[in-house]
Amino acid sequence: GAGGFSAGFVQAGLDVRYGVDIAEQALETFAANHDGSAIHHDISDGVPAELAGMDVDVIFGSPPCKGFSDARGSRRLDDERNQLVFSFIQWVEQFQPAYVMMENVAGMTTISDEFLTAIETEYREAGYRVTWETLNAADFGVPQTRERVIYVGVREDVDVVPTLPDGTHSEMAEGQLTLAGEQLQAWTTVAEALADLP
Numbered sequence: 001g002a003g004g005f006s007a008g009f010v011q012a013g014l015d016v017r018y019g020v021d022i023a024e025q026a027l028e029t030f031a032a033n034h035d036g037s038a039i040h041h042d043i044s045d046g047v048p049a050e051l052a053g054m055d056v057d058v059i060f061g062s063p064p065c066k067g068f069s070d071a072r073g074s075r076r077l078d079d080e081r082n083q084l085v086f087s088f089i090q091w092v093e094q095f096q097p098a099y100v101m102m103e104n105v106a107g108m109t110t111i112s113d114e115f116l117t118a119i120e121t122e123y124r125e126a127g128y129r130v131t132w133e134t135l136n137a138a139d140f141g142v143p144q145t146r147e148r149v150i151y152v153g154v155r156e157d158v159d160v161v162p163t164l165p166d167g168t169h170s171e172m173a174e175g176q177l178t179l180a181g182e183q184l185q186a187w188t189t190v191a192e193a194l195a196d197l198p
Contacts, residue, residue: 139167
């Protein structure tokens, strides 16, 4: 994609080396905002030669969501774009990073129980323990209610339990605490987010 997921990883202190997409405009945006190499490639065609054998710690991605999204009321389980989730997992299996993270629209979790089972099976067969949860970006300070399913996984030999973070914000924050006992903040409004702009 255009590198939004990558920007979050950079803010978390990771060195993003590559961005891979089939859309030229997305890659132009990625290249304008990241030091990593933008690679034009369809992930369903396997790993390109210039990346084969790379040693990576984390693979994260956002396979196309249009086949899962019910925003237009036309989603279909047999949409060929939905298979790119499994292409992504095949990349994970080939590179064997310690950690993996994948996001998609919340509609992916309701399209079919069999589809979700197939994803978990593919990750397990690739050698990963995964968990997933539907998170709302507004619960993490983003001035937008944007629900996404987030998969996080660790390779079987890594002694870490895959977990997802608790939110820091809430629509009704008054008196609410996180599991760690910290006070939740109210959802951030667009006005608050843009208040420091001239």
